[in-house]
Amino acid sequence: MRKLLVLLAGLSLMLVGLLGPASAQTSFDNRVESDMNGFAEWNATTMAFGAGDLNGDGLARILLDADNGRVCFQLRWSDIDQPAAAHIHTGGVGVNGGIVVDLLGNASRVQHGADGTGGAVGCAQDVSSELIEDIGTNPGAYYTNVHNAAF
Numbered sequence: 001m002r003k004l005l006v007l008l009a010g011l012s013l014m015l016v017g018l019l020g021p022a023s024a025q026t027s028f029d030n031r032v033e034s035d036m037n038g039f040a041e042w043n044a045t046t047m048a049f050g051a052g053d054l055n056g057d058g059l060a061r062i063l064l065d066a067d068n069g070r071v072c073f074q075l076r077w078s079d080i081d082q083p084a085a086a087h088i089h090t091g092g093v094g095v096n097g098g099i100v101v102d103l104l105g106n107a108s109r110v111q112h113g114a115d116g117t118g119g120a121v122g123c124a125q126d127v128s129s130e131l132i133e134d135i136g137t138n139p140g141a142y143y144t145n146v147h148n149a150a151f
Contacts (some may be wrong), residue, residue, distance in 0.1 A: 028136040030064045034144075036077065041145065049094075052151055055079040060144050062088070066132040071101050072123040077146060079116045085147040086120065092140050100135075101127055103144065 036059060041052030058077035065072065075086055086104035091097025101124050104110065112118035135142050
């Protein structure tokens with residue numbers, strides 16, 4: 001019934017760590033961490049935030065490994081129904097973008113309790129190094145979200 005959204009730009013974003021220089025890049029952050037909340041979900045019809053579950057809350061930690069084509073993640077959530085999917089999308093604040101990395105489909109472990117809390121960990125493999133480098137260089141151009149049946 002709920003959907004969480006992480007805007008990798010603007011909502012409690014912390015960028016930590018650096019991966020060695022890549023061609024034509026000045027700064028590549030290989031770790032991104034951000035709070036997730038339902039208010040951040042954009043409704044393209046009403047042109048307003050708050051399209052997700054306003055009770056939903058969570059945290060996403062993403063580790064980018066361009067050399068090996070891997071995007072690893074740790075997701076935590078609370079106050080949501082059983083997740084059905086989680087992704088990284090293109091698009092900044094106020095944009096509903098396309099899916100670029102499937103997270104939940106690549107989870108090695110998913111836990112969800114009756115109280116609505118849970119999490120997932122895993123790694124998406126065979127992700128293009130160009131995409132990974134772009135996410136690390138321009139994290140504000142991407143967001144993550146968690147979907148379930150209602151959202």
